[in-house]
Amino acid sequence: MAPLPWFLRALLGLATALLGVQALDAAGAVALGDGAARVIAAAVPLAAAASIAARAIRLRDCRLAWGLLAFGVGVWAVGYAVWTLHYDYGREDESLGPFYVLYPYAAAFLVFELRARHPRVRPAAWLDLTAAMLAVAAVGFGIILPLVPDTGAAIFPILGVALVALVIGLFAVASWSPGREWLIWGLGFATIAVADLVWAIADRTPVAVSVVLWSAGPLLLGWGAWLTPTRMPELESEVPERLVWPFALFLASLGIIVAGNITPLPPVAIVLAVASMIVATYRTGRAYREVRALPETRRLAHTDELTGLVNRRGFLDAVASELQEHPGRSTAVLMLDLDRFKELNDTLGHAAGDRLLAELGPRLSAALRPGDTLARLGGDEFAILCPGAGAAGARRVARRLHEAVEEPFAIGDLSVHVDVSAGFAVAPADGRTVSELLQRADVAMYQAKGGGTAVERYDATRDWNSRDRLQLAGELRAALDAGGQLKLHYQPQTSLADGRVVGVEALVRWRHPRRGLLVPAAFLEVAEGSGLMRRIGREVLRMAVAQAARLRDGGYDVPVAVNLSTADLVDRALPTEVAQLLDAARLDGRRLTLEITENTVMAQPERVLRMIHDLRALGCRVSLDDFGTGHASLEHLASLPVDELKIDRAFVSGMDRGEPAGTAIVRALSLLGRDLGVEVVAEGVETSSAWAELAACGATTAQGNLVAPPLSGSELDAWLAERREVGDDVEEHVA
Numbered sequence: 001m002a003p004l005p006w007f008l009r010a011l012l013g014l015a016t017a018l019l020g021v022q023a024l025d026a027a028g029a030v031a032l033g034d035g036a037a038r039v040i041a042a043a044v045p046l047a048a049a050a051s052i053a054a055r056a057i058r059l060r061d062c063r064l065a066w067g068l069l070a071f072g073v074g075v076w077a078v079g080y081a082v083w084t085l086h087y088d089y090g091r092e093d094e095s096l097g098p099f100y101v102l103y104p105y106a107a108a109f110l111v112f113e114l115r116a117r118h119p120r121v122r123p124a125a126w127l128d129l130t131a132a133m134l135a136v137a138a139v140g141f142g143i144i145l146p147l148v149p150d151t152g153a154a155i156f157p158i159l160g161v162a163l164v165a166l167v168i169g170l171f172a173v174a175s176w177s178p179g180r181e182w183l184i185w186g187l188g189f190a191t192i193a194v195a196d197l198v199w200a201i202a203d204r205t206p207v208a209v210s211v212v213l214w215s216a217g218p219l220l221l222g223w224g225a226w227l228t229p230t231r232m233p234e235l236e237s238e239v240p241e242r243l244v245w246p247f248a249l250f251l252a253s254l255g256i257i258v259a260g261n262i263t264p265l266p267p268v269a270i271v272l273a274v275a276s277m278i279v280a281t282y283r284t285g286r287a288y289r290e291v292r293a294l295p296e297t298r299r300l301a302h303t304d305e306l307t308g309l310v311n312r313r314g315f316l317d318a319v320a321s322e323l324q325e326h327p328g329r330s331t332a333v334l335m336l337d338l339d340r341f342k343e344l345n346d347t348l349g350h351a352a353g354d355r356l357l358a359e360l361g362p363r364l365s366a367a368l369r370p371g372d373t374l375a376r377l378g379g380d381e382f383a384i385l386c387p388g389a390g391a392a393g394a395r396r397v398a399r400r401l402h403e404a405v406e407e408p409f410a411i412g413d414l415s416v417h418v419d420v421s422a423g424f425a426v427a428p429a430d431g432r433t434v435s436e437l438l439q440r441a442d443v444a445m446y447q448a449k450g451g452g453t454a455v456e457r458y459d460a461t462r463d464w465n466s467r468d469r470l471q472l473a474g475e476l477r478a479a480l481d482a483g484g485q486l487k488l489h490y491q492p493q494t495s496l497a498d499g500r501v502v503g504v505e506a507l508v509r510w511r512h513p514r515r516g517l518l519v520p521a522a523f524l525e526v527a528e529g530s531g532l533m534r535r536i537g538r539e540v541l542r543m544a545v546a547q548a549a550r551l552r553d554g555g556y557d558v559p560v561a562v563n564l565s566t567a568d569l570v571d572r573a574l575p576t577e578v579a580q581l582l583d584a585a586r587l588d589g590r591r592l593t594l595e596i597t598e599n600t601v602m603a604q605p606e607r608v609l610r611m612i613h614d615l616r617a618l619g620c621r622v623s624l625d626d627f628g629t630g631h632a633s634l635e636h637l638a639s640l641p642v643d644e645l646k647i648d649r650a651f652v653s654g655m656d657r658g659e660p661a662g663t664a665i666v667r668a669l670s671l672l673g674r675d676l677g678v679e680v681v682a683e684g685v686e687t688s689s690a691w692a693e694l695a696a697c698g699a700t701t702a703q704g705n706l707v708a709p710p711l712s713g714s715e716l717d718a719w720l721a722e723r724r725e726v727g728d729d730v731e732e733h734v735a
C-alpha cells in the first residue's frame with residue numbers, strides 16, 4: 001500500500017464502518033431511520049471520491065488516469081448525493097443525468113493505467129482484449145436487455161456491462177494475472193455496474209441491494225487507489241495457455257448464438273457474439289501460426305545471419321545448458337579473434353570483410369568435432385564450446401583452427417592471409433558460470449593476441465584487469481605516444497677464451513615519470529596484456545640499430561643483440577622493418593643479433609622458422625635465448641638454424657652453487673652448441689669460478705655481472721673506452 005495519509009485512512013475507515021451499517025440495515029439487522037440512511041448513502045461515495053482525488057494529487061504516477069477517475073467518481077458522487085438526499089419515490093429527476101457519466105471516465109482510466117504500466121502490448125493481446133470485450137458484452141446484453149423493463153434505463157447497465165467487458169479484456173491483455181490492484185479496481189467497477197443493473201431491473205427504484213453496492217463500489221476504488229501497483233507479468237505467456245482463452249471466448253459467443261436460436265435474444269447480443277467469434281477465430285489462427293513458426297523463430301534468433309553459425313545468444317544458451325547438464329565435467333570455452341581484421345576491413349572494404357567472415361565459418365567448422373559448438377559472437381570474434389574437453393583438448397582444437405586458416409582466402413582477385421589468436425578457459429577450474437568462462441577465455445585471447453602466441457589458457461595470475469595494471473597500461477601507451485621514455489641498457493658479452501668484448505645485449509628500461517627506472521619485469525607483462533609489445537619492439541629495434549651504428553663508428557666490431565617478443569616474431573612485417581632500419585643506418589646485418597626464446601618458437605614453429613630464415617637472409621645473427629628452460633625437446637631446438645645458444649642464468653647459477661645437475665646441464669648444452677658449430681653464451685656469470693668452469697665446459701661467451709651489469713649508453717661508452725686504454729682485449733676493426 002502506498003503511503004496513505006492518516007486522515008484519509010480515518011475517513012475511509014469511517015466510510016467502511018458506515019458501509020457495514022448500511023449492509024446491516026439492508027439485511028434488516030438494524031433499522032436506520034430514513035434520514036440517517038440517506039445521509040450515510042450520500043456520504044460514503046463522497047469519502048471514496050475524496051480518497052481518489054487525494055491519490056491523483058499526492059502520487060505522481062499515472063496522474064492523468066487518476067485525475068480522470070477522480071473527476072468521474074467525484075461528479076458521480078455529488079450527483080448521487082443530491083439524488084439520494086432529495087429522492088422522492090415516484091418522481092424522476094432527469095436533470096441529474098449528466099452527473100452519472102461515470103463509465104466513460106472509468107474506461108479511460110483503465111486504458112491509461114494499462115498503457116502506463118505496459119507500454120508495449122503485443123498485437124495478439126489487443127485481439128484478446130477485443131474478443132473478450134465483445135464476448136462479455138454479447139453475454140451481458142443477451143441476459144440484461146431482456147430483463148430491463150424500461151429500455152430508457154438500460155443505458156446504465158449496458159455501459160456497466162461494457163465496462164466490465166473492458167476490465168475482463170484488460171485482464172486478458174495482462175495474461176489473465178494483472179495483479180491485485182486491478183482485481184480491486186475491476187471489482188469496484190463491477191459492483192457499481194451490478195448496482196445499476198439491479199436498479200434498472202427494479203424499474204428505477206433504489207432497492208436496498210443497490211444502495212449498499214453504490215457505496216461499496218466507490219469505496220473499493222477509494223481503498224484501491226492507494227495500492228502499490230505490482231509489475232504486470234511479461235505478456236509473452238507460453239503458448240498453450242495463450243490458446244485457451246480465445247477458445248473459451250469463442251465457445252461463450254457460440255453459446256449466445258445457440259441460445260439466440262432457442263429463445264429470442266436482442267439482435268445486438270447476436271451481432272456482438274458473431275463479432276467476438278470472428279475476432280477469436282482470427283486470434284486463434286494467428287496464435288496457431290505463431291506456434292508453428294516457433295522453432296523457426298527460435299532458430300533464427302540463435303543464428304548469425306552472415307555466417308549461418310550460432311550467434312552470441314545461442315552460444316550463451318549452449319554453454320549454460322552444458323554447465324547445467326554436466327555439472328563438474330571439464331568443458332572448454334575458446335575465444336577466437338582474427339588478427340588485423342580491422343585493417344583488412346578498412347583497406348578492402350566491408351563487403352570483403354564480410355566475404356572473409358562468411359568463408360571462415362565453414363573452415364573453422366570443419367576443424368571441430370561433431371559435439372562442438374562454433375559461434376560468431378560479433379565482428380571478427382568467434383567462440384567455440386568443446387563439451388568434455390580439458391586444456392589439452394582445447395589446445396588441440398586451437399591448433400586445428402590455426403591450420404584451418406593457413407590456406408589463404410580468395411577475396412575477389414586477392415588472396416588474403418589471416419591469422420587467429422585463441423584463448424580458452426576450462427570449466428570448472430577456470431570458471432563455473434557462463435559469464436566467468438567467456439570473460440576469462442576473452443582475457444586469455446587478449447593475452448595470446450598481445451603476446452603474439454597462437455593460443456593461451458586463462459591464467460588468474462596474469463589476469464591484469466586490476467586497476468594497477470590498467471593504469472600502468474594506460475601510462476605505457478601514453479609513454480609510447482609521447483616517445484623518449486623507453487631507454488636501452490647494454491650488457492657486454494665477452495669471449496671466455498680471451499676476454500675480448502664480442503657483443504652487447506640491449507635490455508629495455510622504462511624511465512617512468514613517477515616510478516623511476518623500471519626493469520622489463522615491471523612492465524613487459526602489462527605491455528603484452530594490452531597489445532603494446534609490437535610497439536615496444538619497434539622502438540627497441542630502432543634504438544638498438546642506432547647504437548650498433550654508433551659502436552661501428554667508434555671502431556668497435558660489436559653486434560648489438562635485441563630480444564624479440566612473440567608479437568615481433570609473428571609479425572610478417574618484421575624482416576622488412578629490420579631491412580629498412582639497417583638500410584637507413586647503412587649497417588651490416590651481422591652487427592644485429594636477434595634473440596628469440598624457446599617459448600616463442602614452440603608457440604608457432606613454422607612461422608618462427610620462416611622468420612629465422614628471413615632474418616638471417618638479411619645477414620642478421622639469430623640467437624636462441626633462455627635455452628633449456630622450456631619444454632621443447634633439445635633436438636628440435638638444435639635443429640633450428642641459429643647462430644648462438646644462450647644458456648639461461650638459472651643453470652649457470654646452479655652450476656656456480658655446486659649443484660651437479662647444473663654443471664651437467666651446462667656441459668651438455670655447451671657440447672651440443674659445439675657440435676652444431678654455434679656460439680654458446682652463458683648468462684648470469686657472477687663469479688670467476690663460474691667463468692673458469694664455463695670455459696672448461698666449452699661455452700664460448702660469458703655475459704653477467706662479473707663482466708658488467710647492464711649499462712646505459714654513456715656508461716657503455718666509458719666502459720669500452722677504459723678497456724681499450726687498458727688494452728686487455730684486442731679490438732677487431734672493421735675493414
Ligand code: C2E
Pocket residue numbers: 491506507508519520521537540562563564565625626649683684685686703704705706709710
Ligand atoms: P634475458 O634476455 O635473458 O636478459 C638477461 C637478463 O639477465 C637481464 O635482465 C639482465 O639484467 C640479467 N642479468 C645479466 N647478468 C646477470 C647476473 O650476473 N646476475 C643476475 N642476477 N642477472 C643478470 P633484465 O634486463 O631485467 O631483462 C629481463 C628479461 O626481459 C630479458 O631476459 C628479456 O627476456 C626481457 N627483455 C629485456 N629487454 C627486452 C626487450 O627489449 N624486448 C623484449 N621483447 N624483451 C626484453
Ligand code: MG
Pocket residue numbers: 505563595625
Ligand atoms: Mg636476452
Ligand code: MG
Pocket residue numbers: 625626646648649683
Ligand atoms: Mg636469457
